[in-house]
Amino acid sequence: xxxxxxxxxxxxxxxxxxxxxxxxxxxxxxxxxxxxxxxxxxxxxxxxxxxxxxxxxxxxxxxxxxxxxxxxxxxxxxxxxxxxxxxxxxxxxxxxxxxxxxxxxxxxxxxxxxxxxxxxxxxxxxxxxxxxxxxxxxxxxxxxxxxxxxxxxxxxxxxxxxxxxxxxxxxxxxxxxxxxxxxxxxxxxxxxxxxxxxxxxxxxxxxxxxxxxxxxxxxxxxxxxxxxxxxxxxxxxxxxxxxxxxxxxxxxxxxxxxxxxxxxxxxxxxxxxxxxxxxxxxxxxxxxxxxxxxxxxxxxxxxxxxxxxxxxxxxxxxxxxxxxxxxxxxxxxxxxxxxxxxxxxxxxxxxxxxxxxxxxxxxxxxxxxxxxxxxxxxxxxxxxxxxxxxxxxxxxxxxxxxxxxxxxxxxxxxxxxxxxxxxxxxxxxxxxxxxxxxxxxxxxxxxxxxxxxxxxxxxxxxxxxxxxxxxxxxxxxxxxxxxxxxxxxxxxx
Amino acid sequence: xxxxxxxxxxxxxxxxxxxxxxxxxxxxxxxxxxxxxxxxxxxxxxxxxxxxxxxxxxxxxxxxxxxxxxxxxxxxxxxxxxxxxxxxxxxxxxxxxxxxxxxxxxxx
Numbered sequence: 374x375x376x377x378x379x380x381x382x383x384x385x386x387x388x389x390x391x392x393x394x395x396x397x398x399x400x401x402x403x404x405x406x407x408x409x410x411x412x413x414x415x416x417x418x419x420x421x422x423x424x425x426x427x428x429x430x431x432x433x434x435x436x437x438x439x440x441x442x443x444x445x446x447x448x449x450x451x452x453x454x455x456x457x458x459x460x461x462x463x464x465x466x467x468x469x470x471x472x473x474x475x476x477x478x479x480x481x482x483x484x485x486x487x488x489x490x491x492x493x494x495x496x497x498x499x500x501x502x503x504x505x506x507x508x509x510x511x512x513x514x515x516x517x518x519x520x521x522x523x524x525x526x527x528x529x530x531x532x533x534x535x536x537x538x539x540x541x542x543x544x545x546x547x548x549x550x551x552x553x554x555x556x557x558x559x560x561x562x563x564x565x566x567x568x569x570x571x572x573x574x575x576x577x578x579x580x581x582x583x584x585x586x587x588x589x590x591x592x593x594x595x596x597x598x599x600x601x602x603x604x605x606x607x608x609x610x611x612x613x614x615x616x617x618x619x620x621x622x623x624x625x626x627x628x629x630x631x632x633x634x635x636x637x638x639x640x641x642x643x644x645x646x647x648x649x650x651x652x653x654x655x656x657x658x659x660x661x662x663x664x665x666x667x668x669x670x671x672x673x674x675x676x677x678x679x680x681x682x683x684x685x686x687x688x689x690x691x692x693x694x695x696x697x698x699x700x701x702x703x704x705x706x707x708x709x710x711x712x713x714x715x716x717x718x719x720x721x722x723x724x725x726x727x728x729x730x731x732x733x734x735x736x737x738x739x740x741x742x743x744x745x746x747x748x749x750x751x752x753x754x755x756x757x758x759x760x761x762x763x764x765x766x767x768x769x770x771x772x773x774x775x776x777x778x779x780x781x782x783x784x785x786x787x788x789x790x791x792x793x794x795x796x797x798x799x800x801x802x803x804x805x806x807x808x809x810x811x812x813x814x815x816x817x818x819x820x821x822x823x824x825x826x827x828x829x830x831x832x833x834x835x836x837x838x839x840x841x842x843x844x845x846x847x848x849x850x851x852x853x854x855x856x857x858x859x860x861x862x863x864x865x866x
Numbered sequence: 867x868x869x870x871x872x873x874x875x876x877x878x879x880x881x882x883x884x885x886x887x888x889x890x891x892x893x894x895x896x897x898x899x900x901x902x903x904x905x906x907x908x909x910x911x912x913x914x915x916x917x918x919x920x921x922x923x924x925x926x927x928x929x930x931x932x933x934x935x936x937x938x939x940x941x942x943x944x945x946x947x948x949x950x951x952x953x954x955x956x957x958x959x960x961x962x963x964x965x966x967x968x969x970x971x972x973x974x
């Protein structure tokens with residue numbers, strides 16, 4: 374019953390074709406939420422009532438012959454760091470608990486105009502700082518394929534919401550792809566891998582678009598020069614469709630690129646014949662053998678489809694972690710200065726203004742957010758700025774130069790998305806550096822402002838059956854090429 | 867590789883430095899948090915010392931993926947946020963304003 378509605382494209386087709394209704398599709402998803410949400414904790418806020426009203430209105434319009442857009446009736450979840458007018462937006466932080474934004478993020482408006490039905494706001498690492506969704510002030514999200522493991526982060530709830538229809542337990546991976554989940558698609562944000570890494574760990578598609586392709590207006594800022602919104606979906610075609618809906622210039626975001634989104638749904642069948650696929654000649658240490666085995670299989674599949682494999686080097690790759698963990702906290706320490714107990718969110722009363730700030734922020738922020746604010750403030754403070762932040766910006770240039778050189782000889786680069794599959798909850802929480810190492814393959818894209826996506830490509834074969842994601846890196850505005858490769862990998866998987 | 871003219875990234879982090887940074891960040895940290903933060907920041911900054919190996923003297927810093935320029939629009943009136951909706955979110959709104967404690971610490 375559910376399998377025919379698995380993808381966004383199928384849902385849209387079935388509703389338009391009169392085989393089902395937006396309300397029926399929504400109820401199927403709400404039923405799955407009812408069944409498994411207590412166990413998974415994908416959501417901070419479920420919007421069942423408004424979703425039902427929206428679905429009913431879409432059904433009425435379709436019946437009257439009014440087209441409600443390319444996503445009419447598709448249930449979609451939003452990471453809870455995207456502003457929704459009048460609906461709680463917490464960033465999984467106590468400091469924003471109860472805040473109801475007075476406006477919608479641009480992506481929310483675009484989804485609504487395209488007929489999407491917003492089903493809820495998903496859990497995340499507090500202010501999107503983390504790689505496991507264990508840093509949420511409201512408790513961790515669990516991987517729907519194995520609830521003893523993390524879903525990745527920081528958009529773990531968004532990934533889990535899409536993946537959660539998969540049966541749990543150790544046979545989850547092999548039985549995958551038959552159910553539709555809590556939402557047919559979701560939006561996450563990616564500052565250093567927060568869409569791609571959870572997509573890989575939950576076995577779904579996740580896209581980090583070129584910086585500026587999707588408006589950040591209404592995305593609660595973490596690191597403004599790195600943040601980018603993108604979709605989680607079951608299929609590459611769904612991701613392409615979502616990109617076409619949410620992307621494109623927005624005058625409300627001054628870093629928005631002033632050009633339309635390239636057509637992506639139209640290129641998916643074009644194949645990879647003649648394409649040059651870059652392979653890292655020196656793979657960083659720490660990758661699980663099963664992850665590397667799947668990457669090799671991906672190269673083989675592309676080769677079989679007519680692509681050429683080219684060895685490339687990114688000599689500055691190992692320095693990216695340092696550059697990122699200085700730049701991102703520096704920007705975060707500045708962006709999070711706005712949580713001062715004055716205009717919104719938590720306030721801890723105190724006798725004077727300065728002590729009110731300190732007490733409010735101490736009570737409102739969790740450990741990881743405090744750590745990054747401290748790191749960023751230190752890196753920006755007088756006497757240390759040149760040694761840390763200034764140097765990190767130069768390393769950022771080096772990685773951008775590395776990419777520019779690599780893309781002379783290849784069209785895209787293939788890497789693992791994450792060095793490991795989903796790890797057990799609690800395994801990496803005691804040592805922040807170990808957790809940071811999860812981001813080694815995803816961070817360079819954000820530093821350079823390029824495009825990248827993760828596609829599921831099988832599961833580990835031996836010790837577990839958790840999904841493995843393969844990452845496709847493309848230069849800025851390289852989305853059409855990137856999506857062609859993704860579609861080929863999907864066909865081969 | 868020749869040493870760069872940039873400052874080295876390995877100064878010693880002390881509890882005093884961490885306390886000063888916490889004040890700059892307007893974060894009241896407990897003694898236990900200060901101690902933990904000192905240890906963790908030291909560990910991270912040690913790791914981040916890896917970039918000291920690089921000669922960065924001739925490298926231009928990159929703060930943004932693409933060049934940023936001022937973006938202008940026509941100076942026309944557009945609807946703003948709903949005043950009441952904004953104030954409803956404030957912890958202590960009063961008479962259409964945001965009430966804050968006195969900045970000098972004296973209650974009047």
